[in-house]
Amino acid sequence: MKQVLEGSQAVAEAVKLARVDVISAYPITPQTHIVERLSDFGAEGKISAKYLRVESEHSALAALIGAATGGARTFTSTSSQGLALMHELLHWASGARLPIVMAEVNRALAPGWNIWADQTDSLAQRDTGWIQLYCENSQEVLDSTLIAYNLAETVNLPAMIILDAFYLSHTYEPVDVPEQDLVDRFLPSLKPKFQIDQDDPQAFSSLVTPNAYMEMRYNIAQAMDETISQLDSIEGKFHDIFGRRYGAIESVQCEDADIVMVTSGTITSTCRQVIRDLRAQGEKVGLCKIKMFRPFPIDAIRSTLQNANKIAVIDRNFSFGATGIFAQEIRAALCNLPRRPLVFGYVAGLGGRDVTTGIIESIYRCTKDTDVPLSESIWIGLQEVSDGRARS
Amino acid sequence: MVEIRWHGRGGQGAVTSVELLALAAIEEGKFGQGFPSFGPERRGAPVIAFNRVANERIKIKSGIYNPDVVVVLDETLIGIVNVTDGLKSDGKLIVNTTKSPGEVKEQLKFKGAVATVDATKIAREELGVPITNTTMLGALIKVTGLVDLKSAKNPVEHRFGRLAQRNLNALSRAFKEVSTN
Numbered sequence: 001m002k003q004v005l006e007g008s009q010a011v012a013e014a015v016k017l018a019r020v021d022v023i024s025a026y027p028i029t030p031q032t033h034i035v036e037r038l039s040d041f042g043a044e045g046k047i048s049a050k051y052l053r054v055e056s057e058h059s060a061l062a063a064l065i066g067a068a069t070g071g072a073r074t075f076t077s078t079s080s081q082g083l084a085l086m087h088e089l090l091h092w093a094s095g096a097r098l099p100i101v102m103a104e105v106n107r108a109l110a111p112g113w114n115i116w117a118d119q120t121d122s123l124a125q126r127d128t129g130w131i132q133l134y135c136e137n138s139q140e141v142l143d144s145t146l147i148a149y150n151l152a153e154t155v156n157l158p159a160m161i162i163l164d165a166f167y168l169s170h171t172y173e174p175v176d177v178p179e180q181d182l183v184d185r186f187l188p189s190l191k192p193k194f195q196i197d198q199d200d201p202q203a204f205s206s207l208v209t210p211n212a213y214m215e216m217r218y219n220i221a222q223a224m225d226e227t228i229s230q231l232d233s234i235e236g237k238f239h240d241i242f243g244r245r246y247g248a249i250e251s252v253q254c255e256d257a258d259i260v261m262v263t264s265g266t267i268t269s270t271c272r273q274v275i276r277d278l279r280a281q282g283e284k285v286g287l288c289k290i291k292m293f294r295p296f297p298i299d300a301i302r303s304t305l306q307n308a309n310k311i312a313v314i315d316r317n318f319s320f321g322a323t324g325i326f327a328q329e330i331r332a333a334l335c336n337l338p339r340r341p342l343v344f345g346y347v348a349g350l351g352g353r354d355v356t357t358g359i360i361e362s363i364y365r366c367t368k369d370t371d372v373p374l375s376e377s378i379w380i381g382l383q384e385v386s387d388g389r390a391r392s
Numbered sequence: 393m394v395e396i397r398w399h400g401r402g403g404q405g406a407v408t409s410v411e412l413l414a415l416a417a418i419e420e421g422k423f424g425q426g427f428p429s430f431g432p433e434r435r436g437a438p439v440i441a442f443n444r445v446a447n448e449r450i451k452i453k454s455g456i457y458n459p460d461v462v463v464v465l466d467e468t469l470i471g472i473v474n475v476t477d478g479l480k481s482d483g484k485l486i487v488n489t490t491k492s493p494g495e496v497k498e499q500l501k502f503k504g505a506v507a508t509v510d511a512t513k514i515a516r517e518e519l520g521v522p523i524t525n526t527t528m529l530g531a532l533i534k535v536t537g538l539v540d541l542k543s544a545k546n547p548v549e550h551r552f553g554r555l556a557q558r559n560l561n562a563l564s565r566a567f568k569e570v571s572t573n
Contacts, residue, residue, distance in 0.1 A: 002418055004411055004414045004415045004418065004424065004426070115431070115432075116430060116431075136453070137453075164453075165430075166427070166430035167427075167430075167453045167454070168453070170427055170428060170430065171425060171426070171427040171453065172410060172411050172414050172424075172425065172426040172427065173414070173424075173425055173450075174414070174418045174423065174424065266453035267453075269451045269452070269453045270451060270452050270453050270454050272451045273451040273452050352430060354454045354455045355454060356454045356455070356457075357452060357454070
């Protein structure tokens with residue numbers, strides 16, 4: 001049924017449809033609408049999930065690690081400081097190979113205290129062994145949440161569905177909410193590959209000495225590699241039932257493009273409009289949307305970008321002392337190609353600053369009009385600021 | 393594509409308005425998007441919310457700076473916030489007031505089209521409370537012709553349940569009573 005839903009509500013609808021067993025979360029803006037909606041569903045008897053109210057995000061994830069070890073399908077959601085507080089247990093969830101699914105609403109880290117969109121919170125967790133899927137609209141959020149459960153449970157790794165604060169979490173859009181019986185066909189109930197069983201007592205997460213730890217890490221690395229091909233087959237099944245698929249990346253008019261813009265999240269959606277307008281003016285420009293950031297789909301990215309002359313990466317995030325994080329990963333992915341396009345890194349939209357069609361077009365023009373990047377990171381739209389030091 | 397900005401006060405239902413208009417648009421096969429101003433909001437404080445309505449899928453996910461239409465749910469906001477800020481010079485301004493369109497035009501020195509309706513009176517009579525969001529939606533539908541009046545029916549029923557009919561009555565009255573210059 002077609003509904004008009006916020007990105008947050010789309011997550012909650014998907015969690016309902018996924019027949020999740022255990023939900024645990026601690027409130028933080030801007031993910032609040034997700035857990036509020038789930039709490040309402042619980043009060044109205046629309047879901048039977050056990051909803052655990054806990055004292056922190058650390059405890060929220062700890063509770064789910066326990067529940068998932070017991071064989072439950074689990075869900076949590078958080079943002080920013082909340083995700084940072086979970087950091088220790090993010091590693092634990094992937095190391096224990098638990099298919100926990102989390103919605104992460106991208107919000108800037110403090111200080112300065114800021115509740116608006118910025119990807120640095122989730123990207124700072126890139127080495128924790130979680131699958132990361134960045135979404136651009138409410139339909140994709142709903143679909144990707146369902147796909148994430150299937151994917152996570154197939155490869156036994158936790159997965160994050162990531163959506164921009166407000167631009168997606170609080171924006172109402174038409175969403176086709178699938179029928180429960182179709183979702184049940186796509187996502188059968190969880191059959192854990194291992195779980196705590198009173199009739200078959202075993203130890204979990206015990207001491208692992210150097211003679212086995214490395215192999216366990218290698219297994220996770222292999223599961224991550226397998227995730228790319230599994231996404232393709234799981235999305236194939238999703239497409240057969242619902243008629244929609246997304247891919248780890250999406251290439252829009254890249255075949256003959258001189259310049260390819262690389263984007264993620266809602267900036268992708270706005271960029272689609274810009275690409276269309278620029279193409280209508282005869283500009284040879286393409287768009288590469290990165291949906292899956294972990295695992296990073298290197299082969300697909302290489303084949304999409306290798307024929308362009310210039311790549312313009314837009315990062316709504318920053319790694320201090322380095323560059324925008326997508327720009328880093330794109331540069332690393334391309335470095336072993338015999339012929340490489342130039343990579344221009346742009347930093348825009350931090351802390352929720354608006355990234356308009358005009359800003360995206362100016363990024364394209366800057367890339368076109370510059371022979372080689374003048375610096376590794378070009379900050380867009382900076383206002384004149386004082387450095388905070390007293391003037392002599 | 394038509395871009396709309398709604399001015400209200402926290403609790404007057406501006407965000408519900410944008411949800412209802414987006415629903416009404418998809419009722420008739422169009423596309424709609426709605427979003428609040430992004431940030432903390434308080435009951436009674438000035439708030440804004442936005443709509444985009446188009447005949448094709450709406451890709452833009454950024455703010456609205458030059459709306460085609462501005463709707464003012466609460467007349468007391470005039471003078472506190474600049475309701476015509478960025479409004480296109482050939483745009484439409486729709487205000488809940490007892491004043492005539494000519495008086496508002498003069499007051500705000502706005503050169504585009506102005507429409508007025510006493511939505512507070514209608515809402516009090518039909519709903520028993522001065523919450524004017526559904527009433528002003530009726531005025532917006534009449535003035536812009538963006539969606540058909542009957543396309544609002546299902547969304548209002550979906551959103552308000554047993555209070556739907558009263559809201560639909562208020563919406564229809566504003567549709568009839570709104571005056572333009």
